Amino acid sequence: MKAVAIAEVSLRRFFRDRSNIFSVFLFPVILVLLLGSMQGGASNPRLGFNAETPDDLSAGLLDGLEAVDGFVVIEYDTEAATIRAVERGEIEAGLIVPAGFASALQAGGDTELRYVSRAKDGLQGIDTAIRSVVARQSTLLRTARFAEQQGAGSFENALAMAAEAQISLPPVEVVATSSGEPFALAGLGQFDIWSQTTLVLFIFLTTLQGAAALVQSRRYGVTRRMISTPTSVRTVLFGEGLSRLAIALVQGIVVFVGTWLIFGVDWGNPLLALLVLAMFAIVSSGAAMLLGAVASNDQQAGSLGTMFGLGLAALGGAMFPLAALEFLSTTVWRVAHITPHAWALEAFEELVGYNGGFAEIAGFLAILAGYAVVFFALGTWRLRAVLTR
Amino acid sequence: MNSTTLTGFVLECSGIRKKFGDLVAVDGVGFHIAPGETYGLLGPNGAGKTTTISIIAGLLERDAGEVSIAGEVMNPQSTAAKRHVGLVPQDLAIYPDLDARENLRFFGKLYGMRGAELNQRVDEVLEIIELRDRASDRSEEYSGGMKRRLNIGIGLLHRPTLLILDEPTVGVDPQSRNAILESVEQLGEQGMAVLYTTHYMEEAERLCDRIGIIDQGTIRAEGTQQELVQLVGQRDRVRLVATGNLTAGAAALGNLADVDESAVTADGIDLIVKAAHNRLPEILAAATRTGVSVAGVDVDTANLEALFLHLTGRALRE
């Protein structure tokens, strides 16, 4: 209860400064807008294209796709690279031309193009475009084979003739079936990832700035005076941290709701997402209290807060997704997971990307709780030393 | 709330010792305070008053010594003992961006007060510290004296068994100072035990039932004002308001017959002299000889300042 009294006074003082009311809500709004602009940048869907054994036919397909407006085609060397890029949200979909595509067609057999996309990202635009290009290409091929059978010379010859005549020929049928199997990554779009990483970065960064509030209380001599009442150092730190947590939660919820309503960002199960946010906000508050106990003045708290706020975010993959590092080695992974950011992002990815439930994120929540306990314990230890030595 | 120990004391402490690095700030301080008693720690700046008080209030770890308050052992973790103490720190410890009522309510809650009891007590305290009219103004807008009074009010909220005041009148205008001293007198009369530190002799003389004279971390003498003054014997304090070579002058005067102590002060030289009225002409002549020009002479019969000079060879206020 005393912690609540301390948190209440801390918030009262915080909001007494009108500019703080503004900035508390300004931050999430800017964040939402920032995310909106990122969505704009990613608005041209990207299609990966991979031909195992490039030939005239696959080249024709590629040309046809590139000629279509409204999406960007990126070539990949291997099928695996294409699929991985889809998984990571680097591209929205991939089209894979299997080895021996041309010869299979020439032999008159049935063959398949493999189309990979994330189920949820339902890219109508790409789907339709691919289907129409493939349909046109297959019509061409069928016509050529038909011409060849009618004695028009070689297949190549017939194909050239067919290309000239195709406009007047009726479409035969679409042979290529898109084989976008139900994918493990249910729906982690590039924009969803950006929303998660940016939220994690900003919550930690802004909450860490709250260390200055504790530094100020200390400077006023009020923190010390609190210790002269029957109130433990732990309770004091907990109370101050509680006020930071409340602010972080409000900000996080504004970001959730804003991005979801305006830009349709998927945060997975809302209650579980809130739980991850809350746990990460607790960790951030703990870090802020540790910093507030260590820093000797406002400026130091501010600059250290910015340094750690940005540094840990970069390290933990909250600035550029870790997956973007092509050399995703275990070392990189280990180093990244020194930060609480990496764990919070994993939890979000589990929620959004794999439709995870509580059981799937419980481990990440427990690890985050561990960070919070460590930060608060170190903060209490440090503050007690500062005040009573 | 008049909890006392088996021995009947509100505060008992002994052998308190505290080092900051190589500096021994407090070296074996011990004393006790009975219920309703006002005890003064009188000593110059840097004597160790604040350090002693911080240890007694459970704000500071000690290197050695015992402190118990109303029978509860006091240390920084001891919330039980802290319940009995109201601390008024030397430096202001209030939120400048909150008003008096908000500051009082906040600390009231930390002392475990709630609801109607808290509201009523906050009103009472606002009355005592005469801040009722300004209770809703931010404390940063207050005068120095008003801030001090609020600082004191916070310590009174929960009607502590022991009220500790650390130099509450430093930097306060004379009117506010008098109001503060009157409040402390009243609290003492109402039966609150008070531990009061000061470097003003007059305050200690006016307020305190017993006084400990502290210097360089140790209590040099202790007793009622009368007991202490008797320690100086039939000696008077002669205060020369003077300019010139004060150091040489003090040394020369210290060698005169019947002059026990001599010390340089901010505006001249202080002397402890047996039967001063007999020795004044000689003192003035000796001063002139050593190149000290005397602008005024002030003779006090024995008091605490004389005692301090006698005990330490230095003036209370340098």
Ligand SMILES: Nc1ncnc2c1ncn2[C@@H]1O[C@H](COP(=O)(O)OP(=O)(O)O)[C@@H](O)[C@H]1O
């Ligand atoms: N936190 C501290 N660190 C180092 N030295 C200190 C600290 N607090 C007090 N001191 C030193 O201890 C001595 C006693 O200080 P203090 O108790 O504040 O004296 P007083 O209150 O009588 O003026 C002084 O020499 C002071 O400089």
Ligand SMILES: [Mg+2]
């Ligand atoms: Mg002091």
